Amino acid sequence: MTTFLPLLATESPVAVPGIFEIVWIVPAIMAASFVAILLFSKRLSIPAHWIGIPAIMASFLFALAIAGNWIAYVGDVADSHDSGGEALAFVDGDPELAAASADDEHGKSIGVSCLTDDANHADDGHSDEESLAPAALGFVEEGEAPHVSPCPVVTQVTWFENGGSAASGGSDIQVGTMVDGQSVMLLVVVTFISMLVHIFSTDYVAGDRRYTHYFAFLSLFTASMLFFVLSSSTLQMIVGWELVGVCSFALIGHWWEDKPNSDAALKAFLTNRVGDIGLLIGMIILYFAAGRTFDIRAINEAAVTGAISQNTLMVAALCLLAAVMSKSGQFILHTWLPDAMAGPTPVSALIHAATMVVAGVYLIGRLYPVFYVGFDIEGSTINPLALVGGITCVGGGMLAFVQRDIKKVLAYSTVSQLGYMVLALGVGAYTAGMFHLFTHAIFKACLFLGAGSVSHACHHSFDMKADMGGLKQYMPKTFWTFVIASGALAGIPPLAGFWSKDEILVGAGVWPGTGGNGTYYLPFLFGMLTAAMTAAYMTRVIWLTFFGRYRGHAHPHESGNRITVPLIILAVGAVFAGFLNVPKVLPVLGSRIGLWFEEMVEPAGIATFPVIDHGKPSFSLAIVATLLALGAATLVYVYYKRLYAKDAMATDYTDSFVAKNRFIRAGHTLLVEKYYLDHLYTGTIAGSTKGWMAQAAYWFNQNVLDGFIDRVGSGTTATGRFIYKYIDQGAIDGAVNGSGLGASQSGEILRKVQSGRVRQYASLMFGAATVLAAVFIIAV
Amino acid sequence: MFLNQFLFLAAILFCIGVYGVLTRKNGVLVLMSIELILNAVNINLVAFGSFNQDIAGQVFALFIIAVAAAEVGVGLAIVLLIYRNRRSIDVSEADLLQG
Numbered sequence: 001m002t003t004f005l006p007l008l009a010t011e012s013p014v015a016v017p018g019i020f021e022i023v024w025i026v027p028a029i030m031a032a033s034f035v036a037i038l039l040f041s042k043r044l045s046i047p048a049h050w051i052g053i054p055a056i057m058a059s060f061l062f063a064l065a066i067a068g069n070w071i072a073y074v075g076d077v078a079d080s081h082d083s084g085g086e087a088l089a090f091v092d093g094d095p096e097l098a099a100a101s102a103d104d105e106h107g108k109s110i111g112v113s114c115l116t117d118d119a120n121h122a123d124d125g126h127s128d129e130e131s132l133a134p135a136a137l138g139f140v141e142e143g144e145a146p147h148v149s150p151c152p153v154v155t156q157v158t159w160f161e162n163g164g165s166a167a168s169g170g171s172d173i174q175v176g177t178m179v180d181g182q183s184v185m186l187l188v189v190v191t192f193i194s195m196l197v198h199i200f201s202t203d204y205v206a207g208d209r210r211y212t213h214y215f216a217f218l219s220l221f222t223a224s225m226l227f228f229v230l231s232s233s234t235l236q237m238i239v240g241w242e243l244v245g246v247c248s249f250a251l252i253g254h255w256w257e258d259k260p261n262s263d264a265a266l267k268a269f270l271t272n273r274v275g276d277i278g279l280l281i282g283m284i285i286l287y288f289a290a291g292r293t294f295d296i297r298a299i300n301e302a303a304v305t306g307a308i309s310q311n312t313l314m315v316a317a318l319c320l321l322a323a324v325m326s327k328s329g330q331f332i333l334h335t336w337l338p339d340a341m342a343g344p345t346p347v348s349a350l351i352h353a354a355t356m357v358v359a360g361v362y363l364i365g366r367l368y369p370v371f372y373v374g375f376d377i378e379g380s381t382i383n384p385l386a387l388v389g390g391i392t393c394v395g396g397g398m399l400a401f402v403q404r405d406i407k408k409v410l411a412y413s414t415v416s417q418l419g420y421m422v423l424a425l426g427v428g429a430y431t432a433g434m435f436h437l438f439t440h441a442i443f444k445a446c447l448f449l450g451a452g453s454v455s456h457a458c459h460h461s462f463d464m465k466a467d468m469g470g471l472k473q474y475m476p477k478t479f480w481t482f483v484i485a486s487g488a489l490a491g492i493p494p495l496a497g498f499w500s501k502d503e504i505l506v507g508a509g510v511w512p513g514t515g516g517n518g519t520y521y522l523p524f525l526f527g528m529l530t531a532a533m534t535a536a537y538m539t540r541v542i543w544l545t546f547f548g549r550y551r552g553h554a555h556p557h558e559s560g561n562r563i564t565v566p567l568i569i570l571a572v573g574a575v576f577a578g579f580l581n582v583p584k585v586l587p588v589l590g591s592r593i594g595l596w597f598e599e600m601v602e603p604a605g606i607a608t609f610p611v612i613d614h615g616k617p618s619f620s621l622a623i624v625a626t627l628l629a630l631g632a633a634t635l636v637y638v639y640y641k642r643l644y645a646k647d648a649m650a651t652d653y654t655d656s657f658v659a660k661n662r663f664i665r666a667g668h669t670l671l672v673e674k675y676y677l678d679h680l681y682t683g684t685i686a687g688s689t690k691g692w693m694a695q696a697a698y699w700f701n702q703n704v705l706d707g708f709i710d711r712v713g714s715g716t717t718a719t720g721r722f723i724y725k726y727i728d729q730g731a732i733d734g735a736v737n738g739s740g741l742g743a744s745q746s747g748e749i750l751r752k753v754q755s756g757r758v759r760q761y762a763s764l765m766f767g768a769a770t771v772l773a774a775v776f777i778i779a780v
Numbered sequence: 781m782f783l784n785q786f787l788f789l790a791a792i793l794f795c796i797g798v799y800g801v802l803t804r805k806n807g808v809l810v811l812m813s814i815e816l817i818l819n820a821v822n823i824n825l826v827a828f829g830s831f832n833q834d835i836a837g838q839v840f841a842l843f844i845i846a847v848a849a850a851e852v853g854v855g856l857a858i859v860l861l862i863y864r865n866r867r868s869i870d871v872s873e874a875d876l877l878q879g
Contacts, residue, residue, distance in 0.1 A: 754878055756875035756876060759802055
């Protein structure tokens with residue numbers, strides 16, 4: 001039984017750090033860098049990275065400063081609620097809200113509204129009073145200190161006016177920045193990974209024919225992603241969403257001279273268009289449902305307080321889910337993501353592993369109340385979000401087994417891990433999903449950059465079976481960082497991935513004693529299966545790449561410092577990032593920094609976020625999941641160990657039961673053909689529609705369009721003839737010829753006057769003067 | 781007072797000048813006739829100036845003398861060039877500008 005005691009917090013308000021109002025500088029730096037590189041780099045022959053790297057470093061430092069301020073601010077707000085903790089009746093809030101929360105049968109409160117300070121940051125005139133933290137009502141749970149998060153700090157300007165502000169009944173479109181735990185977290189991740197990728201790229205794409213273009217688009221991509229992350233309205237999110245899509249298109253097709261690369265770019269772009277329709281429809285539904293506003297806070301609060309009906313939210317959430325599926329590579333729209341590996345490897349690391357593809361996950365987090373309420377995540381056993389995530393993580397993981405290309409394995413692994421994040425959000429484990437996003441960005445960037453380092457050493461081949469093997473002795477730094485990151489991905493304690501994956505499994509609420517929101521059996525099963533598969537396919541990759549004997553024809557060597565240093569930094573991150581959110585029950589660390597990440601990122605006690613339950617961590621679950629992963633890894637290890645003992649150059653058994661069994665062969669073929677999804681899309685769907693659509697279009701073209709155009713054409717010709725005959729030849733030419741004729745005839749007459757004889761002129765002049773004098777004398 | 785006499789003198793000079801311009805074929809004599817016309821005007825100006833007790837008449841006469849000197853300079857140069865080209869200064873023969 002819990003009771004809720006509202007706390008009056010207005011007595012010790014916390015000032016909002018001023019830096020939150022100028023966060024727009026972070027994307028602005030990168031946008032300026034993009035323009036500067038395009039305009040000046042070639043003309044003044046400045047290497048593009050001399051502009052790009054200082055810009056991204058400045059952005060990163062700025063992001064760190066914002067993060068520091070946010071950490072302090074969260075602490076201050078929490079303290080102010082603790083100290084001002086005199087229990088009072090509902091004082092300062094909306095009476096209806098207070099009544100609703102008191103009557104809530106689940107005993108859950110909605111939290112304080114974040115919209116009361118709407119005007120604070122809307123315009124430039126913010127006085128001291130206005131920039132105070134909003135008055136908040138805290139709710140005390142028995143035996144546990146309340147944690148009240150600050151409201152998102154929004155700084156907005158009116159983009160264009162549409163009948164006044166939301167408060168006065170109009171719907172002005174406002175744009176601005178929104179600083180909260182989620183955006184600050186991603187701000188740091190994006191700038192951090194982008195900085196390392198910039199440094200990595202100076203070596204990796206050195207001498208490329210479009211070096212300047214490459215760095216310009218890295219800058220633009222970073223700017224777009226930061227713009228998306230900091231958006232305060234759904235309209236801005238759409239803009240940012242499309243911007244990252246365009247940059248992705250440009251960077252996948254960086255080497256567009258090869259047809260497959262430009263095809264991959266087109267595929268990524270077009271697949272994303274499918275989801276974008278869902279995004280647009282979903283955002284429009286939310287715009288009207290929330291009372292004609294694009295404000296994310298307003299939409300979220302309307303969803304939490306029940307101002308929007310659950311059915312509406314569900315439809316909106318389904319539409320948004322389509323967008324998430326395309327951008328975040330969820331089954332069945334994931335097919336573009338592995339093809340996107342056609343781009344340069346650092347781009348794959350930045351865009352298709354660490355940042356852009358998590359835009360979909362970020363979108364779910366941004367509008368979490370919409371999904372949470374719409375899909376009734378609390379207390380159900382299955383929902384679309386968890387199902388899509390579950391299928392994706394298993395389906396992607398299985399595909400990773402049959403790839404020859406090291407980047408494709410990582411791409412499918414990314415698909416699988418994105419599925420994990422969506423699954424986490426689907427089962428109500430918000431922080432776990434966000435934390436997995438955070439740790440995954442670090443170790444997946446490390447893996448991709450490691451793959452880039454490997455291919456850099458092997459003549460830019462990514463084929464593990466033909467051109468790799470035994471690279472451990474040649475490139476020790478790349479090997480060790482790759483192994484650490486793989487361990488993190490596979491969830492080996494105490495590396496980063498272990499902690500985030502464990503929290504997701506806990507969040508599913510199936511394992512005895514974990515609790516959480518609802519009991520999601522199927523997603524939990526998928527999650528466990530994926531944990532085992534991840535460990536197995538990463539072992540396969542490491543074995544094929546680094547163990548055995550070298551099978552290629554190059555002379556592999558360790559990469560330079562600009563490649564290995566980012567790898568080492570990321571590997572260190574892959575070791576330690578997980579400690580940011582260890583469970584509180586963990587000995588030693590738990591009591592000191594337990595759930596620090598959750599405290600910073602997850603909103604609590606405010607109305608823009610649903611009240612969600614948190615699962616209780618379970619040692620037995622952690623041990624079982626780890627054993628599963630280690631067992632799967634050992635199995636693969638033994639498989640290759642025995643293979644290697646038989647034949648030092650082999651990469652597959654040719655005579656095992658896998659090769660002989662018909663059903664297993666069929667399964668293998670299914671995986672190699674990627675579940676025939678590409679055949680379905682290009683062959684079946686496109687093939688069956690393009691035939692009659694082309695015919696219909698041809699008929700329409702011939703009969704309707706051409707008929708119309710023919711009429712227009714013949715009409716124009718007739719008009720032209722008429723004009724030529726009568727107007728041009730008759731009137732205009734007549735006038736021209738007539739004036740010419742007149743001039744020549746009058747000239748003929750007048751030339752006789754021009755005799756050239758001086759005395760004749762003089763006599764005319766004196767004659768005229770005499771006449772003039774006579775006129776004067778007579779007239780005057 | 782004496783104004784009429786001066787005006788008569790000027791009119792006679794003017795008529796002689798016009799006659800010379802219209803009848804003489806010699807370019808130099810045409811120029812000299814023009815000088816006569818200008819001097820007739822000068823006499824008029826000075827006479828009216830004296831009659832009206834106004835110094836402006838004499839000032840304008842001085843200007844005309846200066847301008848006449850310039851005009852003669854240019855005119856004589858043209859006559860000289862015509863002579864060089866045609867070995868003749870007969871103005872009735874210089875009719876190249878006829879239309």
